[in-house]
Amino acid sequence: MKFIDKQQSKNLLFILPSLLGVCIFVLIPSVDVIRRSFVDAKTHHFAGLQNFVTIFHNHAFLVAAGNTLKFIAVCIPTLMIISLAIALLLTSGIKGGPFFKSAYLFPMAIPVASIALMWRVTFEDHGLLNGILSSLHLGTHDWMHSGFAFWIVVGSYVWKYIGYNVVLWMAGLLAIPKSYYEAAWVDGAGKLKCFFYITLPNMKSMVFIVTILAVLNSFKSFREVYMVAGNYPNQSIYMLQHIFNNWYRELSLDKLSAAAVVFAIVILIFVMLLQKFWASESLKGDL
Amino acid sequence: MRSKRKVLLYILLFLLTLLLLSPMYFLLEGSFMSKGELTKNLSAVLKGGQGFASWSLFPTDLSAHSYEKLLIFSPTFYVMFWNSMKLEFVILLGQLLIAVPAAWGFARLKIPFKNVLFTTYIVLMLMPFQVTMLSNYLTLDKMHLINTQASIILPNVFSTFPVFTMYRFFGQISDSTIEAAQIDGANRFQIFMKIGLPLGYTGIAAAMVIGFLEYWNLIEQPLAFLTDKALWPLSLFLPNIGLDQAGVAFASSIIVLIPSFLVFLAGQDYLEQGIAAMTSKE
Numbered sequence: 001m002k003f004i005d006k007q008q009s010k011n012l013l014f015i016l017p018s019l020l021g022v023c024i025f026v027l028i029p030s031v032d033v034i035r036r037s038f039v040d041a042k043t044h045h046f047a048g049l050q051n052f053v054t055i056f057h058n059h060a061f062l063v064a065a066g067n068t069l070k071f072i073a074v075c076i077p078t079l080m081i082i083s084l085a086i087a088l089l090l091t092s093g094i095k096g097g098p099f100f101k102s103a104y105l106f107p108m109a110i111p112v113a114s115i116a117l118m119w120r121v122t123f124e125d126h127g128l129l130n131g132i133l134s135s136l137h138l139g140t141h142d143w144m145h146s147g148f149a150f151w152i153v154v155g156s157y158v159w160k161y162i163g164y165n166v167v168l169w170m171a172g173l174l175a176i177p178k179s180y181y182e183a184a185w186v187d188g189a190g191k192l193k194c195f196f197y198i199t200l201p202n203m204k205s206m207v208f209i210v211t212i213l214a215v216l217n218s219f220k221s222f223r224e225v226y227m228v229a230g231n232y233p234n235q236s237i238y239m240l241q242h243i244f245n246n247w248y249r250e251l252s253l254d255k256l257s258a259a260a261v262v263f264a265i266v267i268l269i270f271v272m273l274l275q276k277f278w279a280s281e282s283l284k285g286d287l
Numbered sequence: 288m289r290s291k292r293k294v295l296l297y298i299l300l301f302l303l304t305l306l307l308l309s310p311m312y313f314l315l316e317g318s319f320m321s322k323g324e325l326t327k328n329l330s331a332v333l334k335g336g337q338g339f340a341s342w343s344l345f346p347t348d349l350s351a352h353s354y355e356k357l358l359i360f361s362p363t364f365y366v367m368f369w370n371s372m373k374l375e376f377v378i379l380l381g382q383l384l385i386a387v388p389a390a391w392g393f394a395r396l397k398i399p400f401k402n403v404l405f406t407t408y409i410v411l412m413l414m415p416f417q418v419t420m421l422s423n424y425l426t427l428d429k430m431h432l433i434n435t436q437a438s439i440i441l442p443n444v445f446s447t448f449p450v451f452t453m454y455r456f457f458g459q460i461s462d463s464t465i466e467a468a469q470i471d472g473a474n475r476f477q478i479f480m481k482i483g484l485p486l487g488y489t490g491i492a493a494a495m496v497i498g499f500l501e502y503w504n505l506i507e508q509p510l511a512f513l514t515d516k517a518l519w520p521l522s523l524f525l526p527n528i529g530l531d532q533a534g535v536a537f538a539s540s541i542i543v544l545i546p547s548f549l550v551f552l553a554g555q556d557y558l559e560q561g562i563a564a565m566t567s568k569e
Contacts, residue, residue: 113526
């Protein structure tokens with residue numbers, strides 16, 4: 001085995017080109033960003049934790065961070081539960097599974113700019129939704145400029161990624177050996193019991209990957225928001241990306257750097273927690 | 288009783304299909320409406336006038352006018368189309384050369400430090416563009432790449448996302464397979480080419496399909512790094528024409544959708560298998 005271990009490290013050669021690029025474009029510049037987070041932008045003197053104190057007293061930053069957290073907290077469970085329910089239906093032995101799967105995946109192919117176009121036509125003050133409501137004498141509402149905007153973003157996120165998640169869950173469900181269920185049936189376990197004692201525990205390792213991808217995609221919802229509402233949308237959908245963007249345009253590089261450092265630390269903690277609790281043993285072992 | 292429930296189930300799934308696909312129909316219908324009908328329907332949104340936008344299930348006045356205007360009288364559309372194609376091609380080719388070996392390397396590497404490295408890759412992959420925008424800009428500026436297509440290409444070639452998705456695929460190949468090849472005298476490179484690539488190619492194809500959809504929708508990067516509009520990708524065509532040319536907006540939605548639709552159709556099986564393999568146990 002010693003022989004293999006020694007040779008093993010040579011596999012690092014395959015990673016090197018990628019690692020080199022990542023270092024040049026992200027890691028080394030990040031060191032500069034960390035440095036800037038401790039420096040006053042005007043005087044160029046060491047400022048200690050002053051920049052961090054500043055951003056945590058910045059109202060816009062706190063609103064944006066709160067919205068982003070709320071968005072993730074709402075979107076991800078919603079998407080996961082709905083797509084798991086559909087995946088359970090589609091794997092319950094009905095016909096036409098492939099057709100539905102394709103249809104549900106399709107929204108992923110619709111260009112971001114077109115989604116933004118549809119939002120505007122549908123949800124603007126004089127848009128289609130208000131047209132329908134007023135013809136029913138239900139009164140109109142300024143959807144994009146109220147707290148409802150948040151739910152539009154949630155809805156379009158779920159709409160876009162539902163198929164992707166259905167496929168993820170289906171793969172997990174189909175990987176559970178049928179014999180487990182048969183054994184449970186023999187022992188007299190019902191459908192619900194099977195779900196809670198066989199399906200869920202066996203899907204545990206998958207949750208890691210599904211969650212990571214769901215978070216990744218949730219950050220991409222910014223594109224639609226940005227295209228519809230620009231730099232200053234309704235406060236309910238003012239996300240961290242907005243504030244980063246705005247500080248970048250205003251050249252508030254000290255605040256921007258401090259916020260980037262905080263963001264990276266939060267993501268790192270999040271990923272490590274996920275790995276600790278959800279990643280399968282094999283993943284933990286070699287990851 | 289059972290069959291009744293099944294019918295209900297199908298109705299539910301079918302309604303969901305309609306709901307998810309209706310935006311697509313909306314775009315398609317809008318693109319074939321005549322200028323008059325479209326203006327009539329959308330004038331409330333376009334001109335901010337009285338009343339509300341309206342829409343009918345079927346267009347009363349079919350016309351290819353919008354397509355004509357887009358495809359014959361908008362030369363910038365073609366420039367942007369080819370810009371996008373070029374970006375796609377070079378980025379995906381770059382990822383094939385950089386990310387595929389990296390994913391293979393991670394799957395085969397078993398050293399303690401790997402954990403740290405791979406976690407770093409996951410964290411970087413999760414960083415929204417805006418968070419790394421500053422460091423990105425400073426690097427690209429130092430390399431004199433701002434306002435060139437390389438400023439879009441290079442950071443994306445070294446994206447860690449495809450490494451993450453393909454890693455799982457290569458991880459499924461058992462160590463005993465590799466050892467057998469080693470005993471037969473194959474070197475590391477040969478094993479990668481003869482075992483890794485053939486066994487992992489669905490994963491590679493899946494990463495490429497997802498990559499295509501991603502880079503077909505570039506918004507923030509070109510806005511931040513490309514000041515010369517002649518270099519802009521197609522994804523910025525529609526945002527730039529405004530609702531006053533609604534017909535062209537709808538038609539361009541459909542035309543822009545076609546390549547991603549084709550890639551999606553061609554790659555759907557890979558996409559499903561690729562997504563599936565990411566979740567399966569090693």
